[in-house]
Amino acid sequence: MRAPVTEATPQKAPRMKPWIEAIHAYAPGKSKAGDGRSLIKLSANENPLGTSPAALEARAEAVMPSLYPDPDSTGLREKLGELHSIDPARIVCGTGSDELLNLAVQAFAGPGDEVLFSRFSFSVYDIATRRCGATPVEAPDRDFGTDVDAMLGLVSERTRVVFIANPNNPTGSYLPQDELARLHAGLPADVLLVIDQAYAEYVAPEDDDGGMALAAAHENVLATRTFSKIYGLAGERVGWGTGAPGIIAALNRIRGPFNVTLTGQKAAVAALGDQDFVRNSRLHNQVERQRFVERIEALGNHGLRPLPSEANFVLVLFEGALSAEAAAEGLADRGFAVRHLPGQGLPQGLRITIGTQQQMEIVAATLREMAEAAR
Numbered sequence: 001m002r003a004p005v006t007e008a009t010p011q012k013a014p015r016m017k018p019w020i021e022a023i024h025a026y027a028p029g030k031s032k033a034g035d036g037r038s039l040i041k042l043s044a045n046e047n048p049l050g051t052s053p054a055a056l057e058a059r060a061e062a063v064m065p066s067l068y069p070d071p072d073s074t075g076l077r078e079k080l081g082e083l084h085s086i087d088p089a090r091i092v093c094g095t096g097s098d099e100l101l102n103l104a105v106q107a108f109a110g111p112g113d114e115v116l117f118s119r120f121s122f123s124v125y126d127i128a129t130r131r132c133g134a135t136p137v138e139a140p141d142r143d144f145g146t147d148v149d150a151m152l153g154l155v156s157e158r159t160r161v162v163f164i165a166n167p168n169n170p171t172g173s174y175l176p177q178d179e180l181a182r183l184h185a186g187l188p189a190d191v192l193l194v195i196d197q198a199y200a201e202y203v204a205p206e207d208d209d210g211g212m213a214l215a216a217a218h219e220n221v222l223a224t225r226t227f228s229k230i231y232g233l234a235g236e237r238v239g240w241g242t243g244a245p246g247i248i249a250a251l252n253r254i255r256g257p258f259n260v261t262l263t264g265q266k267a268a269v270a271a272l273g274d275q276d277f278v279r280n281s282r283l284h285n286q287v288e289r290q291r292f293v294e295r296i297e298a299l300g301n302h303g304l305r306p307l308p309s310e311a312n313f314v315l316v317l318f319e320g321a322l323s324a325e326a327a328a329e330g331l332a333d334r335g336f337a338v339r340h341l342p343g344q345g346l347p348q349g350l351r352i353t354i355g356t357q358q359q360m361e362i363v364a365a366t367l368r369e370m371a372e373a374a375r
């Protein structure tokens with residue numbers, strides 16, 4: 001314990017709050033090798049097909065940088081409402097969905113409160129919780145996925161917010177509609193359930209998890225989505241969320257006043273209008289993910305194990321002679337950045353974004369060579 005600050009022991013510099021000091025900063029996916037070489041990024045789940053041409057065009061035409069953007073992202077909320085059949089008043093946009101995830105905790109939890117999420121889920125949940133002084137509570141996983149019973153078993157009087165990423169990052173696991181509904185039904189009405197659907201558009205529409213419907217029907221559900229993944233606009237930082245008016249009003253109180261840029265709003269509206277691009281991206285991902293998973297499954301005798309994924313990445317476990325660390329180094333030598341996650345309790349795992357067909361062939365072939373050579 002540090003001695004209390006008195007006049008006799010002046011501080012030489014501002015001191016961060018202890019709960020801020022406890023945060024491990026978010027570690028972004030790598031884009032460079034140790035020696036500074038640029039790598040092909042299969043480390044941040046970006047869209048290998050790029051961005052819809054319509055969105056690129058709208059973005060290029062949106063030039064009035066001397067003026068603030070629309071503070072309420074009105075056109076974007078209207079377009080989202082139209083596409084998803086939601087009243088735009090029940091939508092809030094953010095500087096990426098990251099802003100909204102942070103605001104959700106900030107608005108509903110504080111010191112002494114608990115925020116619950118699964119082990120091996122998105123690292124932002126821990127950061128968002130700690131930065132407002134609340135206490136993170138991690139539920140044990142089931143086969144690396146969400147265990148609804150374990151989650152519900154950890155709900156206490158102090159629980160204020162529950163996070164679930166569906167599909168989950170970094171594991172790719174997915175809770176079907178009935179399980180998500182069961183999680184919601186088991187929560188007290190005054191606990192906010194945040195359903196982070198960053199990868200929802202990669203799931204076949206008939207397998208929808210029902211998160212948006214829960215957000216439409218209940219007072220305690222916020223569903224969030226992003227333009228960073230399938231829409232190919234990660235660089236523009238646009239996300240959105242929907243829920244009951246009380247939740248949206250709380251987030252609007254504390255969000256950045258001009259939180260979505262002009263180019264971001266214009267590009268996102270145009271991207272929503274190009275659902276062919278979204279379908280093509282989903283189809284590409286489905287085909288290449290399947291092909292990649294089969295190639296990795298064929299290396300099972302060398303201890304490589306791909307976890308089932310509904311997202312645009314696969315978490316590959318290395319349980320044989322070839323370690324995840326060595327595999328990541330070998331892939332970097334061949335020009336690819338992937339995500340090693342020892343800081344998230346997964347030293348044996350590499351999260352690999354589904355890239356182009358050619359990229360995935362080289363990655364799979366490189367892993368096979370390394371696995372066969374390892375002893």
Ligand SMILES: *Cc1c(COP(=O)(O)O)cnc(C)c1O
Nearest residue numbers: 096097098122169198226228239
């Ligand atoms: C990528 C990702 C996000 C999206 O973050 P943005 O701030 O919208 O770019 C949100 N949640 C999860 C689980 C993610 O993987």
